[in-house]
Amino acid sequence: GAGCFDELLAGTTCKVTTINAAHDPNFGGISPEPIERNYGNSQRLLAKHPHDLCLVTDGDADRVGGMDGRGRYLSTHQLICLLLRHYIVNRKATGRVIKALTTTSMVDRMCEHYGLELVETGVGFKYICAEMLKGNVLLGFEESGGIGFPGHVPERDGILAGLMLLEMLAAEKKPLSTLLAGLAKQFGPHEYARIDTHFPLEKRGALMDFCKNQPPAKLLGSKLKDVKSYDGVKYVAENGSWLMLRGSGTEPILRIYAEARNQADAWKLLKLGVGITEKV
Template sequence: MGQRKYFGTDGIRGEVGTVPITAEFMLKLGWAAGRVFARQGKSKIIIGKDTRISGYMFESALEAGLSAAGVDVLLLGPMPTPAIAYLTQTFKCDAGIVISASHNPHQDNGIKFFGPDGRKLSDGVENAIEAELTKPMTTVPSADLGKARRIADAVGRYVEFCKSTASHLDLKGVKIVLDCANGATYDIAPKVFSELGADLVCIGCSPDGLNINLKCGSTSPQALQSEVLAQEAHLGIAFDGDGDRVLMVDHAGQILDGDELLFIIASHLKSRNKLHGGVVSTLMANMGLEVALRKKDIELVRAQVGDRYVMEQMVEREWLLGGESSGHLICAHKTSTGDGIVAALQVLQALQDMELTLQEARQGMRKFPQEMINVRVSDKTLALKSEAVLAAVKATEKQLGETGRVLLRPSGTEPVVRVMIEGEDAEQVRTLCQALAEQVEEVMRRAD
């Protein structure tokens, strides 16, 4: 993507009150984005947000900046990130803006953009916005200022869309615990599942602006596990703060991560000749997923870590299903981006069609033991290209054979190299991972 000042692989994110997550910057960002999208004439941009308290401030700032650039604004209020992607298309907007820091605590916030197709912006458009940010802010003539209005029926529209993605799903008699992370799904998810007939118990559905992702949601599923057992529910579903990730819990309180949910959806689609290709995941996907899919004659392709790269591979191959272990699942036959609610519905549809419980459906996939050690380094490139390290990796791979793998990956945010090993034998995996991590440390000591 080249070196950019503000945009990362998933928009702009940081701590509220520090550059660039300030009201002043958001005003300028709204103006810059408006300038880019208004180049083809009158433009319309939709804005949604999650439930963190700073969203009010940034929504107002973005609205003002867009108006100053002559762009009309549609305001949605609190809505899941994938809902904004969908409604960007529904209202034929030039772009959608999401104010959210996803699974981060309330102290953080960020901005994501969607294009008119409901997919994340290209590098070229993001670069154009960054270029506008370097210019002095101006205001169009008064008669050309953008207008703003709130969309009153956004929730209803999105609820109906979600239900339509599992049109013959009947949840009558199914007891489900929903954990909405006190985030953007707090209103919509209970409506979707209750209208499909589920007997619901809801937690994490009382946002106060400060409790988003706080000891709840997909990043802290312990509360969901406990509630599923206490309620004797059939299963539990947990979303993250902006609703683009999902994890599930079976009736015994066991967590199913994104790898296992991908396996269930892929198996269901394959059995009905609707998969149309293979599955895209990332370098971090458990090897158990690869082995389980191979047994069903389903190809797995690994992309770089990040849903952006998963989607790139899906588009290139014209495949319909992809995702990450974190629960960010993309069901492209149903929607344009990762959607926690839609993905959960596809899992439930699979369970209904295959007449299986969640626990039974996961049995076809056995997760391999995995060990990861973060090694602090002064030079990530040196650590990964060292002949001694490469030789150690090769020797480790030989010991693991065809039923294991080694991954050395530099962190994108910390001065560390992640040493990860998977294999069938947990004790061997631990021993080999520790030895390889020590080899990386030794190389760095010599270099320093």
């Protein structure tokens, strides 16, 4: 994606500053994954030289991440919800919304509010692609920052996602902070957290069976509403909080995901998830 935004936005009123764009197989010693821990250099630059938005892509530019103009981290879940609202409110788009299991439940509330069909898939963009190929899709997305668009290739595209975020800012004429505050006010706060922990591959099956067959009665004091076990195991509470355990397909790594109304509660759920692993 190096240089793409410069070229695509040439001749517009948008001023582009590009960093970390050198063609380097080692990416300058920085991991190319668009997640917060890799943003340090860019955050320091933005603190000194504010912009309206910082778009971040990975090595092959199929995923998008971001920061606001002063270097504050934007989660992929926030970007997804901003884009979903933009497509519904500004572009007047309709269709099915496709999301992976590990994506924020704010999407569920938005779809319910706007009367849109929501399809939830396993983790991996190939599952979202399969739904996109069936047609009548508004957007498809996953927690890692992969977003697919209608009328385009049935794949994730970080460049197009970035352009759509810029289109959103142009249409709204409001700062990101105002748009995000509006989402939280309308659909409630949603705070996400995740940890990756070592867990033996040979015990993975037993853990998933335990999670499926012996779910907790409550999450954060709210009764359990649903247990989804078609890709890992996901617990969903009546208040919208959720906890999910899912193993890597190739490594002895267990990923634990959670979402709640605030970060403190999200981390309580992660602690609960770790406790579950210790019972097997």
